[in-house]
Amino acid sequence: MTAATPEPQRVALEDGRLIAVTNPQDVLVWPSLSEDSPYADGIDGLGAGDVVIDVGAHIGLTALYFTDRVPGVRVLAFEPARRTNAALADNAARLMPGVRVFDVALGAEPGTAELTFLPNxxxxxxxxxxxxxxxxxxxxxxxxxxxxxxxxEHFWRDFRDGLQRYEVQVKTLGDVLDEEGITEVGLLKIDVERGELPVLRGLRAEQWAGVRRVVAEVHAVDGNLDAVVELLHQHGYSTKVFQEDVFVGGSVHIVAASRPGT
Structure with missing residues (x-):
């Protein structure tokens, strides 16, 4: 029997909006996200009715950023972790009109996969x-x-405390776009902890032309960063790769890709 997902805790942002969280520290990223977002160029020029695909949506702060900046934007938010998805769904229902929540992972092939979840x-x-x-x-x-x-010392002692592993459903982005009747994507945002390349490989060749921009957090391990950039170049994008100050010395980079004229 699967344990019941606990009710999300809520924490107030500076503007008073209550955000459902998995841990109180979840909201610490909001000031940097809202003031100096790596997604700012990605949503430039988007308007009501445009589609944003948010892969690895976590509790929905990026989706909140998108809907704050682009009223009427349509966001498909993907988060397979059960506890996190509950918080995301709570936030979407109360605060984010136009956001639909999906409790699946995206990958190169449909099926199932083992999710590793750190409660802290x-x-x-x-x-x-x-x-x-x-x-x-x-x-x-x-x-x-x-x-x-x-x-x-305290951080590392508690880092993997309560680690969980369980199966989640995996779909391809190509199949999701078909199911939702979507042929044009204004922004594909990806933040999935080393699963970036499989997400991109889940698009079929003919679907790439309908994706205007991509902004992905990419981990430079096992050739992953080079492979993501090369794949985007193959499909006609120009790319910019940079590292946020907080991750200097680590593997995490941002890859921002756009088509000429977008």
Whole structure:
């Protein structure tokens, strides 16, 4: 029997809106997201009725950013982790008109996959587990924030506490677009902890022309970053690769891709 998903806790943003969270620290990313977002160029020029695909939506802060900036935008938000999806659904229902929530992962082939879920760090849920890469990135983050030794010791002691693994459904993005009758995507946003390339490989060749822009968080492990950039170039995109200050020394990069004239 599957344990019942607990009711989400809610935390107030600075503007008073209550956000359902998996942990109170979930909202700490909101100021940087809303003020200096890596997705700002990705939504430039989008309007009501345009489609954003949010793969790895977590609790929905990126979706909230999209709907705040582009009234009337249509967002399809994908989050397979059960506890996180419950918070996402709560937020979408109360705060984000035009957002539909899907409790599946996206990959290169339909089927199932094992999700690794860290209850204390739910943003790191993934179907492409790599402990060494996680450790490298969190070491970089702690160093870039100047965290003291005592806090670091506490962090690592609790980092994987309560780790869960369970099966989730996987669909391809191509199949989802067919099911939803979508032929034009204004922005494809991806943040799935090393599962970026399989998400992109889930598009069929003829569907790529309908995707205007891509912004993906890509982990530079096992040739993943180079492969993502090469695939985007093959499909006619120009790309920009950069690393946010918080991840300097880690593997996490942002790949922003657009078609000429978009």
């Amino acid at each position: 760090h739910t943003m790191m849920a993934t179907i492409v587990s790599n402990d060494a890469d996680d450790d490298r990135n969190m070491t970089a983050v702690l160093g870039n924030f100047g965290v003291d030794d005592d806090t670091r």
